[in-house]
Amino acid sequence: MTPDEPATLHALRRRQVLRSALAAAAPLALPAAPAGAAGANKPLVVGGLPVTCNLTLPIACQARIAVNAKTGAGPSPFAYAKFSGWPEVKESLMTGRIPAAYMLAPLVMDLVDSRIPLKIVSLGHRSGAVIMVRTDSPARSFRDLRGKSIAIPSRFAVDYLFLRKMLARAGMSPKDITLIEMAPPDMPAALYARAVDAYCTGEPFGAAAQRAGYARPLAMTRDEWRNYICCVLTVREDLIQSNPALVQDLVNHIQAAGDWLDKGPANRDKAAQIASSRTYFGQDPKIIKFVMDNPEDRVTYGDLRLIRAEFDELMQLSVEAKTLKRPVAYERYVDERFYKNIKPVPIPL
Structure with missing residues (x-):
């Protein structure tokens, strides 16, 4: 920006540069508009970003679709909705437009501190x-x-x-x-x-x-930071109260998807193909596969335990960063009952 150039003009030029570079530099599909919240005869909508920290979500959804198709049980009880950024996920979850989403753990803490009725019920990844x-x-x-x-x-x-x-x-x-x-x-x-x-x-x-x-x-x-966690499965408390069995089914499939992803390269190759579809991330499968292979533990999914000490560390770091105003009690934003009652489910992909 030159000394004579207004800041608004500089910002506009910067946006123009970004738009012109986007196609050449980042061959990743733009996010689709998210679906609405669950209703009568509609699946539970779970929001997420097209990031591999959220990869257990598409795998869980696709596995449930496969099981229901095989057994003739009808449509899956939960479905993925793609968002472009965390502010959109936050707003949709706060207002009840969606009842569940993968969220940033410190953001959940902050929202709960502001009396937004949310609970973390599972991790989504590691690293x-x-x-x-x-x-x-x-x-x-x-x-x-x-x-x-x-x-x-x-x-x-x-x-x-x-x-x-x-x-x-x-x-x-x-x-x-x-x-x-x-x-x-x-x-x-x-x-x-x-x-x-x-x-x-x-x-x-x-x-x-x-x-x-x-x-x-x-x-x-x-x-x-080997025990790094970021994206966590978060649900509204009214969903927990109205349909705990559905929340348990979702957690069962998320945890099973994590185990399945870490069983070997063949499963990760399948995951790249599934997640790259327009139903989910809408990205080049070669890019997702690159993440899975370079190196193979660039992201991991097999250890999705809810560990209080790890959340306490995140909370303390967030307080030090001033993104949290004060410490938030673990029990206020985590509901361990679904993790503690996990039942094995198939991932027939």
Whole structure:
């Protein structure tokens, strides 16, 4: 921006650059409008983003569809709805437009602290966040990002807490960089267009740019924060009260999907094909497969335990980051009964 250029004009030009770069830089489908909330004779709608941290959700939905088709039980009792960013998921869950979604764990804590009736009932993944820079970037450590712009999905995202951890190890803080909140699907294009110097998010939006050849990981949670969790299955309390059996069925399938995903590369290959369809992520299956293979534990799904100490750590880190105003009691935002009563279900995919 030149000294004479108004900030609004600069912002407009930046958006134009991002739009023009999006098709070339990030071959990921734009999110479809989400479906409405569950009603009579309609499936339970579960919202999610097209990120591999949410991959257990499409697998659970597709498995339930397959079981019902085989047994003649009719349509699946739950279905996936794709959102483009966390603000949209948050608003839809708050207003009851959807009764369930994969959500950012610290955001659930904050909403519950604001008396929004929500409960976390399952994890969705382990690891899966990356911090990406351009391949031609001189940055080899986080000290090299001083004064640079870094995109994050949300200040409530655990990706942001991961970034804070890495900055702290380098003797830095968020004051040493410029933070930009951005929907994950827009991040590869922003890096390609040099609108940001780096971005921190869940996959496959790191892999998309890496596979295209113009970005490389500066850090991965698999190397730096092994028990990292971010996206959690969250349901409204009125759904728990009105239909606990349906919530249990959903949790059973999410947990089974996690086990199935970690059983081997053949299942992960199938998962990439399923999730890439327009029904779910609407992405190039080669990009999702790249996440599954490079390396194979870039995201993991087999350990979806609800562990109080891990949530307490996230809460404390969020309080330190000032994304939470105060600590929130574990029992206020987690309902363990469904995890404790998991029953094995088939994943016939």
